[in-house]
Amino acid sequence: MLKGINKMFDRKKPTSRTGAQEGNEVPQARNQQQQQQQQQQQYSPRGDDYDDSLSELSENDVHSGDGREQTGESAQPAATTTAAANTNTTTTTPSNRNKTPTRGAGKKEKPKPKWKNPAAPVVNKVNGFFSCINNKLVFCIFFVISFVNWFFTILGTSLSQLDVVGGACYTYWGYKNSCDTVSYSIRPELLSCSKIKTRLQTGAAFSILAILLMSALLFFNLQALMIHRAEGRRRKYIVNAASNGEGVNNQQEASLLKVESPLKWRIVIVTAVALVFELICWCMTTSIYTSRYCEDTQLPRTTAYGVGFGLLLTAWILEIISLVLFALVV
Secondary structure, eight states, X not given: OHHHHHXXXXXXXXXXXXXXXXXXXXXXXXXXXXXXXXXXXXXXXXXXXXXXXXXXXXXXXXXXXXXXXXXXHHHHHHHHHHHHHHHHHHHHTHHHHTOOOOTTXXXXXXXXXXXXXXXXXXXXXHHHHXXXXXXXXXXXXXXXXXXXXXXXXXXXXXXXXXXXXXSOEEETTEXXXXXXXXXXXXXXXXXXXXXXXXXXXXXXXXXXXXXXXXXXXXXXXXHHHHHHHHHHHHHHTOOOOSOHHHHHHHHHHHHSOOXXXXXXXXXXXXXXXXXXHHHHHXXXXXXXXXXXXXXXXXXXXXXXXXXXXXXXXXXXXXXXXXXXXXXXXX
């Protein structure tokens, strides 16, 4: 009898224990579900639909079944599934965050060093020097030297290029037995030495072209001076209601010569072509002197440079210097 009563009490004890745990297990399961839902909303890539279905399944598992023991057993699989889902999400999403950066991705490219012209300091100093020079003075010098070049070219082509022993000489227009006379003894077409004849004829042709170009250059220079003079008069008669300082500035601007860019480069081009023609002229004379055509090279030299050659060479050198100053300053 006593053994039977003890067995009955032993069977009833588990039920009473589960009944005591009922009030604690259900709130704990709900708290776990809420925490799991919050974690899933943060990390789950499947969205809110999956979380709602998961919560419905967990609630059905808690409230379904005959006994209270099934609630504890159903809550455990739900917790395991949600934990597995959390582990999957945590392993998938942070993979994008924890990617190791590629090599050299965060490094900034070093700027390439700029190429520096080694002649830039010299050019700046030269420009600073020429900027201090009065361009009106330089233009006046250029105009005077251009006139001298034109005059010397006319004289040089008419005077002797090569003097011969005995008073004779060669010019671009023929051979003279006496350089003091005006008449020519032999014209270039009648010279027996063909090499001397062709070089004298070439020098004569290019000397005429050089004289024509220098005449055009003088015309362009006069045109630039007239434009500057008209501009000065216009500024002089402009009535300014400004202060004395601005009046001084206007006077300084009036003292400067401004040549328009098209006219300036027209002058430069014409002068450069004229210098090339003059170069050809005195080079023809130099070739005759150095080569000694139609002469016996074993005998002493019988020729020397004449006055006309010296005038051409001097005018050519002066014109080059004035052209460089004009191009840089004006």
